[in-house]
Amino acid sequence: MPDYGHDLRFGAFITPQNRRPEAVVDLARLSEQAGLDLVTFQDHPYQAGFLDTWTLLSWVAARTERVHLSGNVLNLPLRPPAVLARSVASLDLLSGGRIELGLGAGGFWDAIEAMGGGRLSPGQSVQALSEAIDVIRGVWDVGERGALRVDGAHHRVDGAERGPAPAHEVPIWLGAYKPRMLRLVGTKADGWLPSLGYLRPEDLAAGNKIIDEAAAEAGRDPREIRRLLNLMGGFGSSGDGLLQGPPGVWVERLLPFALEDGVGTFILGSDDPVVLETFAEEVAPALREAVPATLAAAGTAAGRLRPARALALRRPGIDYDALPASLAARAVEPGDRGYEDVRSTYVWTGSPGLVLRPSTPEQVAEALAVARAQAVPLAVRSGGHGISGRSTNDGGIVIDVGALDGVEVIDRERRLVRVGAGARWGEVARALAPYGLAVSSGDYGDVGVGGLATAGGQGFLGRSYGLTLDHVVGAEVVLADGRIVRADAGHHPDLLWALRGAGGNMGIVTSLDIEAAEVGDVVFAVFVHDASGTAAFLREWGRLVERSPRELTAFLTVFPGQAGAAALAQTTAVWAGDDTEAAVTALEPFLELAPVLRQQAQLAPYAAIVAPHRNPHRGQAPMLSRSALLAHLDAATATQVAGMFAAGDITWIQVRSVGGAVNDTAPDATAYAHRTQNFSLSVLVNEARRGSADRAWEELGVDAVYLSFESHGDEELLAKAFPPPTLERLRRIKAVYDPDNVFRHNFPIPPADPAPAAG
Missing domain, CATH: 3.20.20.30 (Luciferase-like domain)
Incomplete structure (x- = not known):
């Protein structure tokens, strides 16, 4: 036989x-x-x-x-x-x-x-x-x-x-x-x-x-x-x-x-x-x-095919022959032709021992059971575009939910859409465009739904509609024990609260119900300035954003000019609507900030500005990044950051506006509790000057961070990502849904200690 x-x-x-x-x-x-x-x-x-x-x-x-x-x-x-x-x-x-x-x-x-x-x-x-x-x-x-x-x-x-x-x-x-x-x-x-x-x-x-x-x-x-x-x-x-x-x-x-x-x-x-x-x-x-x-x-079991050339590349600690048939066909190991396409994220290079690619929530549960039985790290990947690099690992198991990528309008009157955790936001935007709907979802179409929508979601419509997670009203989740549950206002509301800001610590989200916004065409503008006076430019740019109408959401990137030329600053701004006259009135002051090297503005469908690029994920280079949530780009902050840039401690600065509607949500309504800041600052650290950069960064006195833009994973950051009451509540919820701390390979939130028995 x-x-x-x-x-x-x-x-x-x-x-x-x-x-x-x-x-x-x-x-x-x-x-x-x-x-x-x-x-x-x-x-x-x-x-x-x-x-x-x-x-x-x-x-x-x-x-x-x-x-x-x-x-x-x-x-x-x-x-x-x-x-x-x-x-x-x-x-x-x-x-x-x-x-x-x-x-x-x-x-x-x-x-x-x-x-x-x-x-x-x-x-x-x-x-x-x-x-x-x-x-x-x-x-x-x-x-x-x-x-x-x-x-x-x-x-x-x-x-x-x-x-x-x-x-x-x-x-x-x-x-x-x-x-x-x-x-x-x-x-x-x-x-x-x-x-x-x-x-x-x-x-x-x-x-x-x-x-x-x-x-x-x-x-x-x-x-x-x-x-x-x-x-x-x-x-x-x-x-x-x-x-x-x-x-x-x-x-x-x-x-x-x-x-x-x-x-x-x-x-x-x-x-x-x-x-x-x-x-x-x-x-x-x-x-x-x-x-x-x-x-x-007959007392036998079906074997699992692995080419002989791949057997020598298998990693210790993984029982490869224990895979159920439902997962084996799409599993990828070192040595497989498809391994180079799934081993790394967009930024970080990884070398996992096994990548499981379930296509249903039930298969996700099976994959999780397999991973729990192994003595290796676990990573969960929706899109793999994250800067932190935590959706891959070395020698462990990656559960890639990319096949769960459906996009469905389930109630047009309520603007309610159901989105698979493995979908990319560019695909979501394209699917919703015929309905005149959109979800504010970052600034890049290749980003995966699951990671962004459970961490925050600082998008091009942020000041108008809030964070992505502010509009998440339900989720399907595979829990650590393999149960598949719905989390919404009537079912596991504590879990839904935790998923909106700390989802990677609570389970594997397979789909999200999101209330979309009525959005058709938007005004999309890009300005490039000479930012030689970087500190002054940052300060004035911040003041202008805070004075702008909520319909305008602006992102700023500062980077070195070519061949030692002056610093350049690119503003990418979206006016959430098709009122071009109002948009021009709001945008024109940006042209007065500094000498303009390039400018363009156009009326375009929202889906066009977050189109999917489908770039290969081959690990471009490690990105050492730091993050800060700031109430204002005040003179002290602008001067310190500009000084780090001039000294070569950092090679790139990005500022995202996150005020307006983001701060309409109460701090205790979601696990994302930072609702007083107007800006999200992130920088790329020059690894050759990491010591100097870390010292200069500490002088900023950062007390709030956005974990999606952090590549540092120390405990101090966790306290800055979640204020004490939020973190304590998360630990209690973690103790209910993941008492064994299975999902500890992101930014780990330890479960609360069990309450002492009554005696």
Whole structure:
């Protein structure tokens, strides 16, 4: 009974007929909606009655969101491998990692010749396929130095540039039946994809034996190779064929293929929507339950596939084989192709031992249970853009909730929206724009919802509408003990209070209910000034902001000019509305602060100014930052900060206006209690002058900080982030919801000591 350790997957095999093209696309979309994992299309480029398969795959990728796509199988003799490699990688990048590559050596040679392809003997076609795999993998291997060279008899590249790399580790599956092809599967491929109708009863076992022996000879683990199977059949009360009859009969007859032949993917060939839905909704779930149940009854358990090359990179303290099947398929370990994309945050480099990527709240609970059972650090990531760097770690586990990214308007009259914690604010803004709604949410579209909305949320609409968390009225949370609860005014109100300002200490938020604002177009302005007199500029800029109408929210960044030139100051300002005349009146005084080097102002949709950038998160450089919440940019503060900048202690200054509506909320209404300040100041410390910078910073006498802009984690900061009454209340709530202090790897809030027993 081979156990190749693969999770069960189910797919559709759809005919790409061109009589009714939209019907083919509808079948693909229905397959996704019904819950199938994979949609495939046969590829016969010489068949005039078919759509071109690659064009169809591209179109379907744009019309679907979750399902993976593949040719079944692509006709290699008519698709040059170097171009095919770039096509696959490009579509994989555009689709978010949803493309697989099924390849065939070619079989209908008269038709292939008629289309301009060269005829090959069976042996030559296998050799050509082997060379093609080298070309394709070489194009994808952007980490390899030097240009790509493959000197094959049938496929040759000489100095080709590598890239792009796909978004995920695209598997190469081969349609194979004969021994030479099967040996090639074992030597180089990631999957075996035959059709059941072309096989005799003993062929699967015999084919597996050849593949496994070839893999072992090549120094590979046979478990690296997924076994897939194309099926044909129909549903009814009874039938004579193997797969004819009700769903229960299908499950009974498919079970041996999974248990005895190690098939991990079943792909049903049908153009009947009812048949595909029945397969997805009745057969697939039942078979997923039957396989582990049968294994458990036999005293065995399903294994988990890990390529042999990755085993040596596993980190101590993590039981990798304990992952449930629901998490294993999307988990990323060191050595996986996708590891570089998930190991780090936008700013900080990390090297976690395991990144779990749940896609439902229930899977988040499973991931948390796995993490709690390990003796390693835990980090939770929504977007990974935070300056503090606490959404990654070294050697630990990261729970990345990026797949929980839904945005839904659940009550337009109340302006109530439900947002997944893994969504990015640019995506949220774009989704809400058609409704004339917006949520004030920082100043950058790639920032994740969960981290910002539970820490504060100092955004471009702050003075008009307050912090992001001021409008959070409900949340779904996975608690430390694995329970999934709602927190709102009627359910766990103490937890909701704590989530709004200290959410990272209380649980893993999976979604938030937020009351959005009525916002359409806004006036967006950018001014760049010569800030040679930095102290005076800071002071006057602060006074001007405080005198401005609430509709205006302004952010200021001061940075060095090029080649030793004077300091430059960039003001980014948003007027929350489309009254251009009032906006101009409020903005014009900023032009008088200092010599203006650049200015622009425009009426634009709010979504346009926080558009998602989708920048890769590869850890640009450690950012040592300090934060202060200030009532005013007074002369003493401005002089001290400007002096640090001039001395080189700090390399960057940002000031965000946070007065106005932010301070309308009572200090005890949320765990974010600082409601008297008008400005949020943050600076980047020059690490080479860290000692001098720390001493100069202490002279500011900072008594309130914003933790999202802090890279220092000492206990003194916690007292400045949360005033004593707030911190004590948080500790009591922490003792209720996280008494074991599971969520201690952010800025830790220790749970209150248990009350002494009455005696």
